Amino acid sequence: MSHELVSVAALTERVEAIFVKAGFSADHAATLGRAIVAGERDGCKSHGVYRIAGCLRTLEAGKVVPDADPVVAEPDGAIIRVDAKGGFSNLAFARGLPVLAEQARKSGLAALVINDCVHFAALWPEIEDITAEGLAGMAMCPSYATVAPVGGTEPLLGTNPFAFGWPREGKNPYVFDFATSVVARGEIELYRRAGDPLPEGWALDADGKPTTSPEAALDGAMLPFGGHKGSAISTMIELLAGALIGDFTSDKALEWLGTTTIAPRHGELILAFDPERFAGGRADPRATAEAFIGAIEGQGARLPGQRRFAARAEALRDGIPLTKAELDELDRLEKEGAA
Amino acid sequence: MSHELVSVAALTERVEAIFVKAGFSADHAATLGRAIVAGERDGCKSHGVYRIAGCLRTLEAGKVVPDADPVVAEPDGAIIRVDAKGGFSNLAFARGLPVLAEQARKSGLAALVINDCVHFAALWPEIEDITAEGLAGMAMCPSYATVAPVGGTEPLLGTNPFAFGWPREGKNPYVFDFATSVVARGEIELYRRAGDPLPEGWALDADGKPTTSPEAALDGAMLPFGGHKGSAISTMIELLAGALIGDFTSDKALEWLGTTTIAPRHGELILAFDPERFAGGRADPRATAEAFIGAIEGQGARLPGQRRFAARAEALRDGIPLTKAELDELDRLEKEGAA
Incomplete structure (x- = not known):
């Protein structure tokens, strides 16, 4: 997959700006940006740019306080x-x-x-x-x-x-x-998209019976x-x-x-x-x-974590590899906020 | 299997006496006795009377101090x-x-x-x-x-x-x-005695290869x-x-x-x-x-633990069920100490 290399600093700036534009306080935008960029930097795409939209939807649903001032x-x-x-x-x-x-x-x-x-x-x-x-x-x-x-x-x-x-x-x-x-919920979603059956022992259907169907699992429960x-x-x-x-x-x-x-x-x-x-x-x-x-x-x-540290070393040296789709998503979030 | 019911107090007395006779201080005999009897009382045979001989062998090997006075x-x-x-x-x-x-x-x-x-x-x-x-x-x-x-x-x-x-x-x-x-080591021993193969994923042989042979597992490593x-x-x-x-x-x-x-x-x-x-x-x-x-x-x-609590309730009401072999083991330990 073709990708563009973006520096940690540049990506952080873009992600923070998206959160600020959405209404988060500067402090929240900074810590959210740090978390998202850490995910991308370490090759944990599941906690990277992909998460921004969910954070913005949480705000739109009125389920997070964007300028909350935490008290220690x-x-x-x-x-x-x-x-x-x-x-x-x-x-x-x-x-x-x-x-x-x-x-x-x-x-x-x-x-x-x-x-x-x-x-x-x-x-x-x-x-x-x-x-x-x-x-x-x-x-x-x-x-x-x-x-x-x-x-x-x-x-x-x-x-x-x-x-x-x-x-x-x-x-x-x-x-x-x-x-x-057994796995994160997103993993079951990947099986569903691929049309593959789940391994045994991952999930139950809505009736509480073991299932290998991703759809049934998403309606039921993971194990x-x-x-x-x-x-x-x-x-x-x-x-x-x-x-x-x-x-x-x-x-x-x-x-x-x-x-x-x-x-x-x-x-x-x-x-x-x-x-x-x-x-x-x-x-x-x-x-x-x-x-x-x-x-x-x-x-x-x-x-554990070695893959993350290896990705981090590369990202700090060369930049974070972002796909066209991820860059488009950033463009879109900058313009429109959450979908 | 036929068994005899022994009260918690009576079993505690016998077990403590075995430890005292072996050379443990009264305080150690009391806390060891309490642990062994708790195992028997709760139907955890793997931590019951069966363990006494191992404690005595540890003493005979010079690997435990029988009158150690712990300092808080x-x-x-x-x-x-x-x-x-x-x-x-x-x-x-x-x-x-x-x-x-x-x-x-x-x-x-x-x-x-x-x-x-x-x-x-x-x-x-x-x-x-x-x-x-x-x-x-x-x-x-x-x-x-x-x-x-x-x-x-x-x-x-x-x-x-x-x-x-x-x-x-x-x-x-x-x-x-x-x-x-995956399991306690004793479980693999049970498969060995029964001549049954282990389930996949339990153990490695001495060369580090997956094995279902209990003998090979005991020479190798559990997972x-x-x-x-x-x-x-x-x-x-x-x-x-x-x-x-x-x-x-x-x-x-x-x-x-x-x-x-x-x-x-x-x-x-x-x-x-x-x-x-x-x-x-x-x-x-x-x-x-x-x-x-x-x-x-x-x-x-x-x-978790419900089987233990059920066994405990029965033992406190009726006494602890000990088999002939367990009673013989107590007799033997009282006379001879560890084998």
Whole structure:
């Protein structure tokens, strides 16, 4: 596919301008732009330019506050709470991050709770911001109910992403970020467009019966990854990043929104761990981790996130490759906003 | 299979006496006995009477300190550290638990770090102790290297259990506890004895090639559950409950022990979350959780741990059913100690 190379700075400027024109405050436009461009830069097209229209549709539907001014509360013990005030999560996270990092260094372990945010982004950029502080991080959030618990028949769980990162000096961090559903919903859409049957074990139809039909799956429910274990982890995410923090679980998020076609509103939970404090002067945590990560690579297994880091290195050197369709989409968004 | 019903109190007394006779301190005998009897009471035979001999063999091999006196350090921020001093983890956890609970109420979130413990127990009894305090809990630990990372060829990860619990008023807590390998090693042993081939995707042979032969699998490596996602979670456990806390990863644990036939030495990480503090006066976390858990049950999906709770109710009412072989094993252990 032919493409044009666009610098990170140039793409950021275009994306920010689209958000500003649509009515977002400069702060929101900047953090939204950063998230979208990070997706494109790292070859994660599913979180790139393609997402802009969804963000704008969420605004047009009145389901996000474009100039919300997130408020970071004084730390309550090890808990840092950010009220996103109905705005996109990205700005709330950016404001909470320095306080989270400071508290993690102070108490060894700290939690960032984001409430009442609208969420469309991958979690790995946030995890990378935490590892850049020399901390380990864990992040999770609900979504809208599109996944049936194992043994169940109806959508109840969200695709509930779970992400973790470990800082590595002078190297890209160890980072993973995945949906706790077998696949993301967009993957099923790709099978539908291609007219291919789904692999077994991905989805249920509207009657709660296993199906390999993409259409039936989109009317029914996806399944969690890893059988009852993945289902349990996804449930944990509902309880910790929903109930625990006084926010929506995925069923309530869907009820509130009434659709899965725009970005959902719920909360997010992020934990930060300070390796020095946790190790308490025993074996060097960084050296132990490097030996272990080295042993994974040493037997030829790939670390998660490597494709992203490779794409990033190329994009920073050569520019971000955008297709004609993506450039046309940017042109259109600049002129018309969301479709 | 014919069996005899033994009361929890009577079995506890017999098991404790076996540990005392073997040379364990009264405190260790009590916490070991409690763990073994909890396994039998809840129908988890894999963590019941069958484990006693392994504990005694660990002692005979000089790989556990039978009268270790675990020391709970003053809280360092949100971190409570217990030095198990080479003893079994159970006593270290019991001593750390009240301090963990107090700190979790004080700072909303707290971590219990156990170092230099010898580990043979399931994590759900510890998680239940945390939920009994009205807190949510997460626990994890390495093991010895018997699992290859996805894409790798050799044992490096442990079976690395991951457990979580949520407190429910007047009801059994929501609790899960599972190995992050496809199955526990004992399961492969059962296939070997039955002469049955393993399902695809469970294991690699000694050359790192996929195998369905139980013998080849036992000489090779197991695989993580859930493909690259389970492999990532298992790696996270090595980093958080190994490197982070200044303790062994699973490869180092195996190196130190030199065998997988007795209990491994490493550390453990347990997090406790106070729902009231995390919810911060927003939606009631318990009510939200009850609605969500009710919705799981409402569509016919089983909650994790239900088989254990059912077995427990029966055992507390009627006694614990022990087979002739298990009673003979107790007799033998009382007379001879480990084989």
